[in-house]
Amino acid sequence: MLTSTVCAAVSAAGLAVAALTAYRKxxxxxxxxxxxxxxxxxxxxxxxxxxxxxxxxxxTVWAGFGLLALSVVLFMIGRAVERRRGGVGSRKERRAAASARGAAVSPGASAPSLGAGRTAAGSAGPAKGKTAPEDDFSDIEAILKKHGI
Known part of the structure; x- marks a missing residue:
């Protein structure tokens, strides 16, 4: 009941200010x-x-929020202790999984595509007008030096 009265008073005051503002065109x-x-x-x-x-x-609502916060803190502490002990998802298990995953991929799988009919040994050098990546970096270095970076 009190909150409704306060809201009505705030609205009435705001409408009064709006009326004064409208009076000023x-x-x-x-x-x-x-x-x-x-x-x-x-x-x-x-x-x-x-x-x-x-x-x-x-x-009771604040007590509920407190219990929820406590449960989150306990969960985070449990995860931290589990990682230190080497429990589920330990470093050893992650390293073993990574090495098993790395052996399954063929060595040429990450090589860039050279296009149809071109091989790594038979490909020509960079096309005319294009610069090698080293030249690109030297241009960038020159620009950075020019600006004092």
């Missing part, structure tokens, strides 16, 4: 102020304000 600003002024009374009439105040002012 600033209609667009007055419309915006009136829109904002109607929000508190609208929330009070829908019952959202009572729900929020009931949520915030109940000690």
């Amino acid at each position: 600033r209609f667009l600003a007055a419309m915006r102020i009136a829109a904002f002024a109607l929000i508190p009374i609208g929330l009070a009439m829908t019952g959202i304000i009572d729900w929020i105040t009931g949520l915030v002012l109940k000690p």
